[in-house]
Amino acid sequence: MVLPIIPSIQSLEITWEPLPNDYVLPDDPVENIQQPLLAAALTDALGEAGLIQPTMLIASNFGLVATVARKTVVKAPDWLYVSDARPVVEGVVVRRSYTPHAEGASVAIVMEFLSESDTEEYSARPVYPYGKLYFYEHILQVPTYVIFDPRDLILEVRRLQEKQYVLQQPNAEGRYWIPETKLFLGMWQGTRLGTKTHWLRWWDEAGNLLLWSSETAEQERQRTEQERQRAEQECQRAEQERQRAEVAEAELARLRALLEERSSQ
Numbered sequence: 001m002v003l004p005i006i007p008s009i010q011s012l013e014i015t016w017e018p019l020p021n022d023y024v025l026p027d028d029p030v031e032n033i034q035q036p037l038l039a040a041a042l043t044d045a046l047g048e049a050g051l052i053q054p055t056m057l058i059a060s061n062f063g064l065v066a067t068v069a070r071k072t073v074v075k076a077p078d079w080l081y082v083s084d085a086r087p088v089v090e091g092v093v094v095r096r097s098y099t100p101h102a103e104g105a106s107v108a109i110v111m112e113f114l115s116e117s118d119t120e121e122y123s124a125r126p127v128y129p130y131g132k133l134y135f136y137e138h139i140l141q142v143p144t145y146v147i148f149d150p151r152d153l154i155l156e157v158r159r160l161q162e163k164q165y166v167l168q169q170p171n172a173e174g175r176y177w178i179p180e181t182k183l184f185l186g187m188w189q190g191t192r193l194g195t196k197t198h199w200l201r202w203w204d205e206a207g208n209l210l211l212w213s214s215e216t217a218e219q220e221r222q223r224t225e226q227e228r229q230r231a232e233q234e235c236q237r238a239e240q241e242r243q244r245a246e247v248a249e250a251e252l253a254r255l256r257a258l259l260e261e262r263s264s265q
Contacts, residue, residue: 014139015067016101023072025063025096034150035113036060038200039079041192042111045202045210051181057085057104063097064107066139071128075135079111081180100140108180110136111146111200114154121147137165144178146185146200153198155187175203183210 019025039060046052058081063074074097085104088095100106112121112132123131126138136142137160145158145165157176158165170176175186184203192199192212202210211219 012139013069015070016099017065017067017072018099018102019063019065019072019074019097023074025074026076034195034197035078035115037192037195037197038113038148038150039111041199041212042079042202044212046181048213048216049202049210051183055084055104057082057095057098059098064110064140065097065099066135068128068130068139073128073130073135073139075130075132077110077132077136078113079109080107081109082107083180107140107142109144109146109178110140110142111148114147114149114151133165138163144180148187148200150198153187155185155200157185173203173207 043052043058043060046058052058058079060079061076062080063076064080066073080098082098082100083105085098098104098107114121120132122133124134124137125131126134130139133145136145137158141160141163143160145160147156147158148154155170155174155176157168157170157178159168160166168176170186171184173184173186175184177183178185181202182205184205184207185200186203187198188201188209189198190196193214204210
């Protein structure tokens with residue numbers, strides 16, 4: 001048996017070429033229904049906090065492209081963040097994929113949400129078509145790689161240090177500092193849009209939770225209801241004051257009439 005020759009990292013022939021127009025992207029179904037919900041929640045909180053700029057690329061299940069030894073390699077993480085992506089070229093309706101360097105800045109963050117049937121997120125396969133971990137670490141060189149297992153509640157954050165991923169340790173609250181967003185990332189249990197589970201959420205440097213748009217809307221609804229109740233209470237107090245004034249005025253009129261009656265006798 002002839003063993004394949006595994007190229008060293010230094011010998012990888014990497015070029016940054018946009019995906020050809022005729023390239024057929026895989027149309028695999030989402031592995032479980034929770035993955036898009038987790039991704040949408042992460043993006044929603046950033047948008048609600050006003051932290052998404054027009055130049056950013058934030059997407060889920062979206063193809064990242066590199067050409068290695070003249071072979072096109074595409075990986076689609078469950079969530080990704082690029083700080084500065086160039087606009088799509090004129091005439092292109094929608095961005096199909098993203099090639100770092102050729103279409104903007106390097107990819108800053110990738111996240112993978114584990115499924116029950118696949119562990120490719122940990123794959124360091126160093127030959128084509130390459131494992132995900134290897135692809136993010138050695139080919140794209142993504143600074144932050146997050147793996148979240150929503151079933152077993154495992155959150156791992158890896159940071160690229162000297163061209164290798166190093167597993168990070170959480171703070172006392174179980175959260176990880178993500179330099180690219182200047183936010184903490186951690187797990188949180190609760191309900192969003194009718195789904196109760198453990199979510200990935202953002203916290204700012206002061207430890208304040210970044211709210212989802214649904215939470216902001218609920219807070220606004222509660223404020224509106226409180227204002228309505230306060231206004232109603234004010235109306236009730238005003239009505240009570242009016243009634244007390246009427247009673248006092250009627251009593252005063254009665255006393256005046258009684259005095260007049262006595263003085264006329």
